[in-house]
Amino acid sequence: MKPTTASHYRRYVYDDLIPAFRTIRLDDFRWPHIRTFADHQLTHGRGRATVHRMLCTLSSALGDAVRAGRLHHNVGRPLVIRRPRHADRIEWTTDHAATFLRYAHGADPPIADLTELLTGSGIRKGEALTLHEDDAYLDKRFMYIHWTLSAIDNTELAFTEPKTRSSRNWVALSDRATAAIAHRLAPDTLRGPNPAPGHGLVIHRHGRPLHPSYVLSQFHRLCHKAGVPVTGVHDLRHLACAPAMDEHVPLPIVSKTLRHSTFSTTVDVYHYLTIQAVREAVDAINHALDQADHNALHDHHAARIPHNPHLTTHQARKTTQHRQPAPRPTHRDHTATTSRRNTKKAASTFR
Numbered sequence: 001m002k003p004t005t006a007s008h009y010r011r012y013v014y015d016d017l018i019p020a021f022r023t024i025r026l027d028d029f030r031w032p033h034i035r036t037f038a039d040h041q042l043t044h045g046r047g048r049a050t051v052h053r054m055l056c057t058l059s060s061a062l063g064d065a066v067r068a069g070r071l072h073h074n075v076g077r078p079l080v081i082r083r084p085r086h087a088d089r090i091e092w093t094t095d096h097a098a099t100f101l102r103y104a105h106g107a108d109p110p111i112a113d114l115t116e117l118l119t120g121s122g123i124r125k126g127e128a129l130t131l132h133e134d135d136a137y138l139d140k141r142f143m144y145i146h147w148t149l150s151a152i153d154n155t156e157l158a159f160t161e162p163k164t165r166s167s168r169n170w171v172a173l174s175d176r177a178t179a180a181i182a183h184r185l186a187p188d189t190l191r192g193p194n195p196a197p198g199h200g201l202v203i204h205r206h207g208r209p210l211h212p213s214y215v216l217s218q219f220h221r222l223c224h225k226a227g228v229p230v231t232g233v234h235d236l237r238h239l240a241c242a243p244a245m246d247e248h249v250p251l252p253i254v255s256k257t258l259r260h261s262t263f264s265t266t267v268d269v270y271h272y273l274t275i276q277a278v279r280e281a282v283d284a285i286n287h288a289l290d291q292a293d294h295n296a297l298h299d300h301h302a303a304r305i306p307h308n309p310h311l312t313t314h315q316a317r318k319t320t321q322h323r324q325p326a327p328r329p330t331h332r333d334h335t336a337t338t339s340r341r342n343t344k345k346a347a348s349t350f351r
Contacts, residue, residue: 003160052081
């Protein structure tokens with residue numbers, strides 16, 4: 001378990017769950033107790049996401065009690081409230097990013113270079129804040145992700161494992177991201193007289209890693225100054241995949257670039273980016289059906305033309321037309337004849 005996850009669990013257990021349920025015996029614990037707790041938390045202003053995480057922590061503990069034989073079943077399942085939907089994202093366009101970067105490069109070069117790195121590689125904020133100069137291969141425009149930066153209890157910084165197993169991997173760099181790393185590693189970039197043990201970081205201030213909360217607040221301040229929509233630092237990953245989708249890069253390649261654990265994660269998180277791919281899919285179906293109709297009509301027409309390699313298409317059509325039977329009469333009147341025998345026979349009748 002990551003230190004930050006353990007810290008969240010500890011806080012939920014000791015600050016919320018134990019005070020709420022400490023007087024209830026485990027054998028008497030029931031689902032209505034959990035329902036009352038959740039309603040109380042929501043009524044007093046706790047966010048649905050926070051309450052959901054509390055209930056997940058409780059359900060995990062009750063699951064351990066079931067496995068240990070203390071309970072027959074987990075009364076915390078199913079959860080009282082569903083997992084809340086992700087908040088609507090405020091996404092930048094490439095024009096927004098360009099406007100922000102032009103301003104930030106003059107106002108705050110470390111934040112500007114961090115933004116270049118995030119948008120030009122698709123890595124996460126914590127991964128960028130732990131990137132070491134030895135992990136960047138600028139001549140090949142690649143880097144390797146080893147760690148991510150976590151703030152334990154929002155105070156103590158620690159290098160922890162990346163988010164998923166697939167996160168520890170090679171990452172390609174754009175030209176602008178490569179230039180940003182080179183700028184951070186330039187000799188004239190001051191590291192300070194007494195660098196911290198994190199000396200060698202690409203993104204730093206006086207050799208020390210930047211605190212994630214500082215990065216977020218400074219980033220928002222620069223957004224206001226540059227006159228662009230205020231978005232999240234993590235949402236800068238969007239710019240690493242949206243232009244690629246517009247250029248018809250296959251979605252599995254985009255998912256690989258973002259290093260999501262599963263392909264479905266990319267579809268769920270960036271579902272609005274799949275609109276173009278879905279449109280192309282239905283257009284492909286439409287084209288296939290139209291082509292099938294066209295082929296069927298062509299085959300039906302070709303079947304009416306006799307096969308003769310010595311005839312041209314125009315001659316074959318004329319031959320088909322000449323071989324068509326004459327239309328049958330629509331009335332039952334006797335058809336007149338003018339042969340010599342019939343004429344003599346008719347004349348003798350009138351005598």
